[in-house]
Amino acid sequence: MAQPVPNLHHLELFYHVARAGGITAAVRAMPYGIQQPAISGQVAQLEEELGVRLFQRRPFTLTPAGKELFDFLAPFFGALPEIAERISGTASKHLRLAAPATVIRDHLPAVLAGIRKSQPDLELSLIDASQSRIFELLEQEEVDLAVAELEGRAPSGMKTEVLLSLPLVLLLPPGQAMPKAGLKALAGDVALVRTPEDTAIARLFAKGLNRKNLRWPSRIEVNTIELVHAYVAEGFGVGVSVQAPGVKLPKGVKAVELKGFPDLAIAGVWRGKLGPLAESVMDGLRKRAKK
Incomplete structure (x- = not known):
């Protein structure tokens, strides 16, 4: 034995x-x-x-x-x-971040550049991820901090801090004006271009339509906001997007704020206690959001 x-x-x-x-x-x-x-x-x-x-x-x-x-x-x-x-x-010198591609491309470089000045040996892992994937990465402790589109509450055990609230907008292709009857004149008759129905923007748009007792199924689904803008610019239909700082619309495309629709919250999300590097990133994002 x-x-x-x-x-x-x-x-x-x-x-x-x-x-x-x-x-x-x-x-x-x-x-x-x-x-x-x-x-x-x-x-x-x-x-x-x-x-x-x-x-x-x-x-x-x-x-x-x-x-x-x-x-x-x-x-x-x-x-x-x-x-x-x-x-x-x-x-202490390795930071793992997850965020949508637009955040990684347009906002994190400036924030991380400031951190590198005091931490020249900084090591980074940046993951382009959707909202649902971001929560999975945090749950599996594969990232230290994430920037995510937040719709309602985050999963249990996760801490959040809203950085920005972005209004939803309707994108009109070149040469098209908003009808006097508003959404009622467009819903169902005009092709709708939006992100997939499981994305935060699509769900918030659906909630806004329900408040107005309207139905507007999409005819074209694309997986990024940039593609929504591109297809609207080419006249494929009317698009759903957000009024985001620093985002330039294609030439001729007009954005009309969707009054009465819920805003899209952009938040920092993490589990447990933030380490010094992750806290520095959050501080940088807070300052950038205020601008």
Whole structure:
């Protein structure tokens, strides 16, 4: 029958006792708080599991079995502080971000350039992702911070900070004016160009239509706002977009704000506590949003 594997925590306590030269000294030297009776009891359990005495109590001396075990454990437990420091140092200069392509292209470069001035060895992983994919990446702890379109509440356990609220707009192709009857004159009769129905913009647009008791199914679905703009510019139909800072519409395309429709929120999203680099990015995004 195989010997049971000793409890790892019991082994750690024995290492500290052997290294400090006694239980009382180990209590003072432990990297975390633990009382003397707890150490005594758990080391006694280790001795019982192994079936040997590991040290003499008074005066403190390791038995041959105890010295053999300590010599085996010391390289591992002794190196933990160093490896933790190395891992922490690597993590402190590596930042993983997820955001839509427009944010990565148009807004993050300026924010990250400022951070690189104080952190020249900054390492970056930038992921172009949709709203649903962003939440998956955060849930799986594959990114440290994300910028996402936020519709309603984020999934449980995630923290958010809204940076911008963008009004929805209707894009009219060159040469087309908004009819006096407004949306009622367009809905259902004019081709609608929008992003897929599972995107935040499409869902917010649908909510606005429901408020006005209107139906307007899309005839053309494209996967980015830029493509909506391009197809509207070519006269394929009327498009749904957002009034975003710094976004230039194609020549001849007009944007009409959709009054009474919900705004699209752009938010920073993360789990747990932000590290220093991620907090610096959020600070940069806040300042950029105010502009």
